[in-house]
Amino acid sequence: MSLRTLAAILAVGLFSLSPVLRAADHAVILLYHHVSQETPASTSVTPERFTAHLDYLEDHGFTVMPLQLLLEKALAGGPLPDNAVAITFDDAYRSVFTEAAPRLADRDWPFTVFLASQPLDDQVPGYMSWQQARELLAMGASIGGHSHSHDYLARRRSGESDAQWAQRIDDEIDRNRERIRAELQVDIQAFAYPFGEYNSQLKGALSRRQLLGLAQQSGAVGAVTDPLQIPRFPMASGQDSLQRLRQGVHSRPLPVVQERVDDGVLSITLSGEALAGLACFASSGEALSLHQMGERRYAVDLPPTRGGRNKVNCTAPSSEGAGEFYWYSYLWLGD
Numbered sequence: 001m002s003l004r005t006l007a008a009i010l011a012v013g014l015f016s017l018s019p020v021l022r023a024a025d026h027a028v029i030l031l032y033h034h035v036s037q038e039t040p041a042s043t044s045v046t047p048e049r050f051t052a053h054l055d056y057l058e059d060h061g062f063t064v065m066p067l068q069l070l071l072e073k074a075l076a077g078g079p080l081p082d083n084a085v086a087i088t089f090d091d092a093y094r095s096v097f098t099e100a101a102p103r104l105a106d107r108d109w110p111f112t113v114f115l116a117s118q119p120l121d122d123q124v125p126g127y128m129s130w131q132q133a134r135e136l137l138a139m140g141a142s143i144g145g146h147s148h149s150h151d152y153l154a155r156r157r158s159g160e161s162d163a164q165w166a167q168r169i170d171d172e173i174d175r176n177r178e179r180i181r182a183e184l185q186v187d188i189q190a191f192a193y194p195f196g197e198y199n200s201q202l203k204g205a206l207s208r209r210q211l212l213g214l215a216q217q218s219g220a221v222g223a224v225t226d227p228l229q230i231p232r233f234p235m236a237s238g239q240d241s242l243q244r245l246r247q248g249v250h251s252r253p254l255p256v257v258q259e260r261v262d263d264g265v266l267s268i269t270l271s272g273e274a275l276a277g278l279a280c281f282a283s284s285g286e287a288l289s290l291h292q293m294g295e296r297r298y299a300v301d302l303p304p305t306r307g308g309r310n311k312v313n314c315t316a317p318s319s320e321g322a323g324e325f326y327w328y329s330y331l332w333l334g335d
Contacts, residue, residue, distance in 0.1 A: 025078035026222035031232035036095040041237035067112040077223035114146040114192035117179035145191040148175040154197035203228040217329035222253035254328035275316040305334040
């Protein structure tokens with residue numbers, strides 16, 4: 001038994017014996033794609049930086065949990081170990097098998113790979129094989145869905161009717177599930193949206209299949225989280241410093257219980273008391289105008305919509321821990 005395994009067992013023991021001291025009601029999910037210095041920086045961290053991330057989690061007492069267990073507890077409001085985190089990867093790139101998985105297995109840490117099935121069927125260069133995916137299961141991995149072709153499901157194609165679009169969404173999800181079941185004997189319980197993009201149609205398709213939906217926008221997970229737009233902190237070159245990691249893994253879910261957009265204004269309603277220091281920012285980092293409309297309701301003037309993905313982040317300092325922030329991210333798509 002490794003020292004890391006012993007430490008994990010002791011941590012679980014302390015959690016079960018002392019729930020008042022150790023229990024938490026939220027957790028954080030990290031998102032990676034490539035773990036390589038040879039792939040596009042926008043979706044990659046180097047193996048050295050990935051190791052540094054794992055070292056930080058270990059050195060600062062984080063409990064790395066299986067994703068499904070973390071979600072079951074977090075969405076129910078806990079109890080969770082303090083500083084609970086899950087590690088996920090999208091797309092099933094080969095570097096996850098060659099670089100990331102061995103480093104995680106050395107620490108006996110679980111992880112989840114959201115797998116797009118057609119690239120494995122077609123043996124696309126840069127992706128792992130089905131045999132390698134099977135070997136991941138023995139290394140502590142779980143598998144989630146990520147569509148069959150990794151198409152833009154949240155966007156209707158030119159000339160595509162509503163019925164055709166809905167059928168394409170259904171086919172992509174179901175074909176992905178069928179291929180994973182056939183090759184890995186796994187029934188997926190969660191689905192990561194391709195490109196992190198979602199809308200009401202795509203969320204509805206997952207809801208009908210009783211699948212959880214994971215996005216690519218920053219934030220922590222708790223009882224207020226929509227199970228069809230679960231946030232994850234993306235890690236990629238330029239956004240993968242240890243300071244960025246620390247900021248992410250020490251975040252808490254901003255308790256947004258209602259969101260609405262009307263004429264370029266995002267309205268959010270919080271549960272509980274108003275939070276001091278709440279501020280909202282465009283993806284460029286620009287501070288946005290924020291208006292308090294009542295004790296728990298705020299209005300945010302959204303920046304002009306650009307083509308593709310648009311995001312706004314809202315944060316507030318937490319009084320529970322030094323350097324911790326409540327975090328909420330809103331995503332919308334432009335034409």
